[in-house]
Amino acid sequence: xxxxxxxxxxxxxxxxxxxxxxxxxxxxxxxxxxxxxxxxxxxxxxxxxxxxxxxxxxxxxxxxxxxxxxxxxxxxxxxxxxxxxxxxxxxxxxxxxxxxxxxxxxxxxxxxxxxxxxxxxxxxxxxxxxxxxxxxxxxxxxxxxxxxxxxxxxxxxxxxxxxxxxxxxxxxxxxxxxxxxxxxxxxxxxxxxxxxxxxxxxxxxxxxxxxxxxxxxxxxxxxxxxxxxxxxxxxxxxxxxxxxxxxxxxxxxxxxxxxxxxxxxx
Amino acid sequence: xxxxxxxxxxxxxxxxxxxxxxxxxxxxxxxxxxxxxxxxxxxxxxxxxxxxxxxxxxxxxxxxxxxxxxxxxxxxxxxxxxxxxxxxxxxxxxxxxxxxxxxxxxxxxxxxxxxxxxxxxxxxxxxxxxxxxxxxxxxxxxxxxxxxxxxxxxxxxxxxxxxxxxxxxxxxxxxxxxxxxxxxxxxxxxxxxxxxxxxxxxxxxxxxxxxxxxxxxxxxxxxxxxxxxxxxxxxxxxxxxxxxxxxxxxxxxxxxxxxxxxxxxxxxxxxxxxxxxxxxxxxxxxxxxxxxxxxxxxxxxxxxxxxxxxxxxxxxxxxxxxxxxxxxxxxxxxxxxxxxxxxxxxxxxxxxxxxxxxxxxxxxxxxxxxxxxxxxxxxxxxxxxxxxxxxxxxxxxxxxxxxxxx
Numbered sequence: 075x076x077x078x079x080x081x082x083x084x085x086x087x088x089x090x091x092x093x094x095x096x097x098x099x100x101x102x103x104x105x106x107x108x109x110x111x112x113x114x115x116x117x118x119x120x121x122x123x124x125x126x127x128x129x130x131x132x133x134x135x136x137x138x139x140x141x142x143x144x145x146x147x148x149x150x151x152x153x154x155x156x157x158x159x160x161x162x163x164x165x166x167x168x169x170x171x172x173x174x175x176x177x178x179x180x181x182x183x184x185x186x187x188x189x190x191x192x193x194x195x196x197x198x199x200x201x202x203x204x205x206x207x208x209x210x211x212x213x214x215x216x217x218x219x220x221x222x223x224x225x226x227x228x229x230x231x232x233x234x235x236x237x238x239x240x241x242x243x244x245x246x247x248x249x250x251x252x253x254x255x256x257x258x259x260x261x262x263x264x265x266x267x268x269x270x271x272x273x274x275x276x277x278x279x280x281x282x283x284x285x286x287x288x289x290x291x292x293x294x295x296x297x298x299x300x301x302x303x304x305x306x307x308x309x310x311x312x313x314x315x316x317x318x319x320x321x322x323x324x325x326x327x328x329x330x331x332x333x334x335x336x337x338x339x340x
Numbered sequence: 341x342x343x344x345x346x347x348x349x350x351x352x353x354x355x356x357x358x359x360x361x362x363x364x365x366x367x368x369x370x371x372x373x374x375x376x377x378x379x380x381x382x383x384x385x386x387x388x389x390x391x392x393x394x395x396x397x398x399x400x401x402x403x404x405x406x407x408x409x410x411x412x413x414x415x416x417x418x419x420x421x422x423x424x425x426x427x428x429x430x431x432x433x434x435x436x437x438x439x440x441x442x443x444x445x446x447x448x449x450x451x452x453x454x455x456x457x458x459x460x461x462x463x464x465x466x467x468x469x470x471x472x473x474x475x476x477x478x479x480x481x482x483x484x485x486x487x488x489x490x491x492x493x494x495x496x497x498x499x500x501x502x503x504x505x506x507x508x509x510x511x512x513x514x515x516x517x518x519x520x521x522x523x524x525x526x527x528x529x530x531x532x533x534x535x536x537x538x539x540x541x542x543x544x545x546x547x548x549x550x551x552x553x554x555x556x557x558x559x560x561x562x563x564x565x566x567x568x569x570x571x572x573x574x575x576x577x578x579x580x581x582x583x584x585x586x587x588x589x590x591x592x593x594x595x596x597x598x599x600x601x602x603x604x605x606x607x608x609x610x611x612x613x614x615x616x617x618x619x620x621x622x623x624x625x626x627x628x629x630x631x632x633x634x635x636x637x638x639x640x641x642x643x644x645x646x647x648x649x650x651x652x653x654x655x656x657x658x659x660x661x662x663x664x665x666x667x668x669x670x671x672x673x674x675x676x677x678x679x680x681x682x683x684x685x686x687x688x689x690x691x692x693x694x695x696x697x698x699x700x701x702x703x704x705x706x707x708x709x710x711x712x713x714x715x716x717x718x719x720x721x722x723x724x725x726x727x728x729x730x731x732x733x734x735x736x737x738x739x740x741x742x743x744x745x746x
Contacts, residue, residue, distance in 0.1 A: 129678055137678055137708065163745035164711045165680070166370065179598075181548070189479070191454040194553045198599045199637050202645060206678040253638075329442050333548065334490070334497040338440055340403065340411075 104224030104243040111266035112219045118296050120146045120326040124319045129207050132310040137162075139205050145216075146326050152176055153216040154331040158339055159205075169336050172197075174216040185336035192336055201253025207313040208282060208304040210253055213273075221248055222257075230260070233270045234287055238262045240269060254281075265289075267297045282306050292322050371400035371415075374743035380517060382734045388515040395421035399433075410439045415483075419474070426512030429473050433483045445490040450483040453501070455544060455557055457594040457603040458629040460651045460668035460688060461661075464590035464605045466559045467542060469507040473516070476717055476739070477699065482507045496547030503540040506562045509581060518735035525573055528566065528581040531612055531620050538562050538585075551597070557590040565660045569614055584620065586611035601633045609657070627655035631668065647672035653688070662728035665691040679705040693723035697732070706742075713741040 098106070127139040140161040146154040152174030159168045167187035174180045180197040200212035222245035232240040240260040247254055258272040268286055275281040288300035302315040329335065378393040397419040404412045415434040421427035436449035453467040461478070468481035475481075487502040511524045532538045540561020547554055563586035568579040588609045595602040606628040613623040631651025639646050649670030653663040667689045675681040681704040688697045696719065703713040718736035722729045 131678070162680075162705060163370070163709050164372075164705060164743070166745070179596075189454055190452050194548070194594055194596065194601075196596055196599055196601060196635060199635065199645065201638060203643050203676045206676060206680060329492070332492055332497075334492045334546075338438070338445070340405075 100226045101224060103226035104245070105219075107226060107241050107243055107261060107266070108219050108222070108224050108245070111261060111268075114266050115296060116147075118147055118293070119323045120144070122319075122321045122324055122326070123298075123317050126316045126318070127205065127207055127209075128314045128316075130312045130314070139207070144326055144330065146328070146331055152180065152218050154328070155216065156331055156339075167339070169339050171331060171333060171336060172215065173331070174218070176218045176220045180215065183333045183336065185339070187337075190337065192333055194333075198251050200249065200251055208306045208309075208311055209313055209315070212247075212249075212252060212254075213284070213304070222246055223248065227258070229263070232262050233260055234285065235262075235269070238264060238269075265297055267299070280307055290320070292320060296322065366405060368403040369400060370403070370746060371398070372743045372745045373398040374741055376419075376742075377740045379738050380734075381736050381738075384517065385734045386514055386519075388513075389517040389519075390423045390515070393421055393423045393427060393517070395419050395424075395427060401434075409441065410437070412437055417474075424512075424515050424517075426510075426516040427473055429510070431471065431482055435483070443492045445488075445492075447486065447488040447490070450485050451488070452481055452483060453486075453488075453499075455555060455590065455592055456605055457553075457592050458605050458631060458651055459603070459633065459649050459670055460631070460686065461605075461629050461653055461663060463607055463627055463629050463655075464555075464557055464592045466557070466564060466588070466590070467501065467503065469564050470509060472509050473512055476715060476737075496545050499542075499544045501540075501542040503542060503561060504537070506536040506538060506540070506583070508536065508583070509564075509566055511581070518732050518737075520568070520579060520731050524568070525571065525578050525580045528583055529569065529614070529618060530562070531582075531584045531614070532562065536562075536583075551595055553594045555590075555592040557592070558588070559590070560587045561585065563609075563611055567614055567659050569616065569618075571616075582614045584612040584614065599635050599637065601635075603629070603631055603633070603651070605629045611657075613659070623657075625656040627657065627661075629653050633670075633672070643676040645672075645674040645676060647674070649686075662690065662695075662726060663688070667691055681705075690723070690726065690729075693726055695722045695726045695729045696720045697729065709745045711743045711745070713739075713743070715739045715741075 122142070122144050125141050125143060129137050138161060142158045142160065144156040148154055155172045155174065157170040159165045169185040171183045172180055182195050182197045184193045184195050186193060201210050203209070204211050204214050225244045227242045227244060230240055230242050232238040240262050242258065242260055244256050244258050246256050253276065254273050255276055255278050256274045259268055260270040261268055267289055270286065271284040272280055273282040273284070283305050285303045286299035289297050290300060291297050298317065298320055300317045303312060305312040375396050380391045384391065397417070399415065399417045402414040406412065413434055413436050416430070417433050418430035419427060432450050434451050436447050436451045439446045454465055456462050456465045467486070468484045470478055471480040471482050484503060484507065485505045489500045491498045508528050512519055530536065538561060540559070542557065542559045544555055544557040562583050566581035566583050569582045571578055571580045586609055588607055591604070591606045593604045607626065609625050611623050611625065612620045614620050629651050631649065633647050633649045636646045636648070638644070649668070649672065651668040653666040653668060655661050655663050658664060669687045671685040673683040683702045686699045690696070698718050698720065700716045701713070703711060706712045716738045719729050719732050722733050724730070
């Protein structure tokens with residue numbers, strides 16, 4: 075990750091310097107924006123947070139899920155993540171451990187408390203719904219620069235906050251098992267925070283829109299959205315994530331993300 | 341005079357509990373409670389049996405944190421069945437003290453341990469005795485007294501177990517359905533003179549090597565699965581559960597090849613047989629389950645997943661299992677919906693005699709804290725020489741469960 079950071083700074087510096095001298099291709103500019111955003115989100119170490127998810131169906135009926143997350147930043151690869159389910163109560167104590175990788179499949183384990191069983195699961199199923207929601211597993215996983223290729227489109231007033239200007243870029247998943255052909259993202263030019271993402275399905279039509287809001291800054295550096303709303307345009311269903319109790323640099327280490335420790339969780 | 345002292349005693353006894361439960365180190369009580377309707381479509385084989393069994397069960401769990409590194413967990417189980425004294429039963433599934441450090445753990449008390457990977461049979465899963473009354477398919481096990489040490493290292497995790505005390509299989513009384521047909525004698529026969537207080541040992545190493553999850557286990561002690569020895573008691577034929585001493589080496593593995601999971605469980609037992617006259621002799625045997633599960637993701641442009649499961653079952657020891665040479669076919673349909681609806685269909689086909697067991701399980705969350713589960717099981721084409729399946733021949737069943745989680 076450090077290497078990437080230097081590279082990213084290099085690329086941004088280069089692109090700023092060369093902005094007037096050479097015409098940058100849209101692909102180069104798209105990549106540079108992604109790298110700049112990534113560089114700004116480097117070095118947070120580890121985080122813990124609570125998440126509430128409200129699923130809303132077409133008729134407006136709701137159901138709730140509550141989970142806790144722990145994340146460990148891994149330099150040079152994807153992050154390690156631990157998700158513990160609190161609600162619905164029939165899956166309370168179920169835990170989901172992921173080692174995400176920039177290239178190749180992620181490693182995933184599921185802990186089933188009723189059976190005291192740790193089950194390794196296939197991570198191919200990226201496009202499947204996360205807990206019956208409109209979020210797919212790949213939407214919830216660690217976002218790494220190299221998981222996509224990019225193309226810058228235009229500058230535009232940010233959706234949700236017209237006082238800010240956004241870069242609008244397309245990105246294309248590298249993984250052939252992604253459920254998307256492309257995503258269109260709005261990233262604000264001041265802090266490089268994603269404000270909105272449109273998801274296009276395998277047939278190339280607009281499937282979902284994610285809106286990110288209620289940003290808070292932590293450790294004077296890292297911005298986290300506290301509300302994420304995913305709307306499915308085909309089904310009319312939506313899922314709203316509300317994050318709370320964000321903690322940074324809590325002292326988590328690799329050993330907190332060992333599959334042998336899943337049974338300890340509470 | 342006595343009353344104030346009693347009051348004081350009660351306060352000192354109760355107060356710490358209250359303080360603890362409101363303090364940093366919390367006490368939590370969770371669990372589930374539910375009702376079950378179990379029905380049989382055919383005429384009963386025995387006059388004491390019924391065609392319907394109605395019951396209610398509760399499974400409370402307690403969690404009490406002692407300090408940052410230690411805790412107590414408990415899980416109790418009790419079922420009351422209005423139609424069966426055998427099915428009215430309880431168990432301490434867990435009552436365990438845990439102590440944790442970064443790379444080791446100590447567990448002491450009563451608990452449950454799971455080893456294994458395959459779907460059709462839990463072959464290497466040895467520590468806990470089966471809850472024969474509660475289990476349709478070996479999913480429920482009895483709590484086992486144990487002292488466990490866990491070492492978590494870069495080269496894998498090692499578990500060491502000392503297992504004092506042994507729990508017999510409860511075969512129930514004649515009104516239990518299904519049952520083996522021949523009632524079992526009240527006294528089991530043990531090979532060890534320590535009987536059910538023999539101290540067993542077990543160890544397991546497991547590790548992840550890229551896409552392979554591998555476990556190797558060793559067990560030395562009283563074999564959980566009994567041999568059923570026909571004996572005459574007052575001129576009546578009965579079965580005597582016989583528990584032999586056994587050493588076994590087990591391997592469980594799972595390899596991920598994209599959407600295909602390849603699963604293996606293998607066992608070598610250095611064990612014993614018993615003659616009709618109660619004489620024990622050495623008997624070695626091998627058993628394995630090898631198969632895979634292939635998942636079709638998002639079938640027919642839905643968010644449904646369909647898992648296709650195939651497993652070959654092999655076991656040389658005919659007295660302990662019907663699965664000498666069998667093929668398991670499974671279909672797992674996961675709807676990925678808000679209600680977490682899942683359907684699992686399974687068939688085990690005996691490659692020697694053509695006997696078949698069928699099972700269908702479906703579950704769905706029907707309200708915020710409520711879950712419904714339906715299970716059907718039936719046998720077809722049962723060969724007259726297949727003793728295990730003959731016991732289930734007139735016992736095709738449907739079970740409906742409704743559970744509330746608290």
